[in-house]
Amino acid sequence: MRAARLSGGAAALTFLSVSITAAQPLPVKAPSVQQDRFDLSARSETYVALFRRALQPGPAGSLVDTSTALPLSQYVFLGAKDLDTAWRKNSVDLELAAWARVWPISNVAEQPLDGDVQTAFVNYRHDSMLARFGRQQFVGGAARFARFDGVLLGAELGAGFSAQAYAGLTVLPRWNARPGYHHLGSDADSLLRDAQAFQQPQRGGYWLGGGRLSYSSHAFSASGSFHEQREHGDLAHRNLGLDGRANVSSALLFSGSAVLDADSGRLADSRLWADVTPFEALGLSLEYVHTHPALWLSRQSVLSVFSTDRFDELGGTASVRALGPVSLEGASFLTLYDDNRPGGRVEGTVRLRADARTLLRLTYVRLLAPSNGYHSLRSSLSRALFGRTSASLEAYAYLYDHAVLGYATSSVYSGTLSYAPTAALSVLWGASLSRSPYAALDAQTLLRVAYEFGYSNRGVFR
Numbered sequence: 001m002r003a004a005r006l007s008g009g010a011a012a013l014t015f016l017s018v019s020i021t022a023a024q025p026l027p028v029k030a031p032s033v034q035q036d037r038f039d040l041s042a043r044s045e046t047y048v049a050l051f052r053r054a055l056q057p058g059p060a061g062s063l064v065d066t067s068t069a070l071p072l073s074q075y076v077f078l079g080a081k082d083l084d085t086a087w088r089k090n091s092v093d094l095e096l097a098a099w100a101r102v103w104p105i106s107n108v109a110e111q112p113l114d115g116d117v118q119t120a121f122v123n124y125r126h127d128s129m130l131a132r133f134g135r136q137q138f139v140g141g142a143a144r145f146a147r148f149d150g151v152l153l154g155a156e157l158g159a160g161f162s163a164q165a166y167a168g169l170t171v172l173p174r175w176n177a178r179p180g181y182h183h184l185g186s187d188a189d190s191l192l193r194d195a196q197a198f199q200q201p202q203r204g205g206y207w208l209g210g211g212r213l214s215y216s217s218h219a220f221s222a223s224g225s226f227h228e229q230r231e232h233g234d235l236a237h238r239n240l241g242l243d244g245r246a247n248v249s250s251a252l253l254f255s256g257s258a259v260l261d262a263d264s265g266r267l268a269d270s271r272l273w274a275d276v277t278p279f280e281a282l283g284l285s286l287e288y289v290h291t292h293p294a295l296w297l298s299r300q301s302v303l304s305v306f307s308t309d310r311f312d313e314l315g316g317t318a319s320v321r322a323l324g325p326v327s328l329e330g331a332s333f334l335t336l337y338d339d340n341r342p343g344g345r346v347e348g349t350v351r352l353r354a355d356a357r358t359l360l361r362l363t364y365v366r367l368l369a370p371s372n373g374y375h376s377l378r379s380s381l382s383r384a385l386f387g388r389t390s391a392s393l394e395a396y397a398y399l400y401d402h403a404v405l406g407y408a409t410s411s412v413y414s415g416t417l418s419y420a421p422t423a424a425l426s427v428l429w430g431a432s433l434s435r436s437p438y439a440a441l442d443a444q445t446l447l448r449v450a451y452e453f454g455y456s457n458r459g460v461f462r
Contacts, residue, residue: 039081093123128156141225142241167209268295281322
């Protein structure tokens with residue numbers, strides 16, 4: 001019999017301070033004085049957590065040494081909009097977001113001090129043109145999500161057309177070099193625990209670039225995009241993207257997207273869907289998906305040489321909202337894996353709004369896959385108790401078609417109790433208990449205290 005593995009059971013305290021806006025409006029003494037308005041905001045969030053954890057299961061699920069962790073995390077955000085330059089008014093925006101974390105208690109799995117800058121850029125606008133310099137993100141299309149230090153240029157071309165182009169050095173994730181990280185490869189690499197023993201990557205070999213051309217109108221929009229990314233100077237990704245949307249009527253919407261891996265000439269992902277609303281109380285959606293997960297991996301990743309099953313999925317969802325306090329949702333999808341192996345999933349949900357303070361939800365899921373499948377029953381109950389106090393309970397149960405590591409079932413139970421004595425202060429306590437093939441026992445608890453303050457306004461220069 002497997003021994004129980006205890007994971008994180010503990011307490012976390014969270015203190016939040018949100019939106020402190022510097023720059024109060026100055027009084028206007030004469031109507032002839034020209035006012036210059038701008039937005040300036042600052043936000044800070046501080047998290048303090050305390051918990052115990054077991055990082056890895058031992059042989060046959062045996063207990064391993066646990067460690068106490070007390071991470072202190074700080075997040076900051078600064079932003080300014082509609083600042084002036086000497087040659088143009090309201091043309092500059094600034095944004096800075098960063099985080100830092102310290103582990104005051106000795107911890108072999110984390111760096112004692114870590115942090116990163118998430119965004120730090122200057123945005124300049126001139127008529128229909130835009131230029132952005134610094135650390136930023138490009139989202140959607142062939143890029144999916146790209147984070148880089150560089151420049152982005154954009155322009156409205158007229159008649160509904162717009163264009164964007166970007167290039168820069170890829171932002172390398174800090175956690176790639178954390179202590180305890182294991183490189184996938186030889187036994188010697190797996191046994192080497194000191195990340196400092198590996199040569200640090202040279203940023204000059206990690207760069208990306210791309211662009212997007214778009215058209216948009218009230219009834220139709222479409223875009224084509226290109227993205228290329230290099231690692232160690234060699235090709236990591238080269239993608240072409242196409243997205244489109246057509247509003248046929250207020251009751252019918254067609255959409256589609258596709259990403260082509262130009263290096264292999266194969267579709268990494270393609271999706272077509274239609275949203276139909278024959279009347280207000282009934283919503284229908286039909287969807288087709290073809291995806292090849294292995295093509296999302298970098299060509300320089302050792303994992304890219306392994307075959308990851310591609311699959312096609314066709315199905316739809318429906319929702320009914322005209323039964324008084326009861327609403328119904330359903331979904332059904334047929335999945336076809338490599339070698340024509342079939343699978344599928346069916347889901348049904350009932351929501352009951354017993355009164356203005358109580359919501360009950362019950363969901364049944366049936367999943368079929370080539371290797372295994374399961375029946376799942378999920379239930380939740382949330383209720384506003386009295387005053388500013390509320391509570392929630394959840395229970396999940398899974399029944400596998402074939403036992404996994406000797407377990408034929410899994411179960412999860414959780415609950416929360418929250419109290420908000422004021423609009424700015426809230427306290428939440430939660431706990432969970434689960435049993436699965438990967439943890440004979442997993443018990444956790446959380447205590448969070450949050451305080452939020454701030455106001456929003458616009459500064460005025462005279």
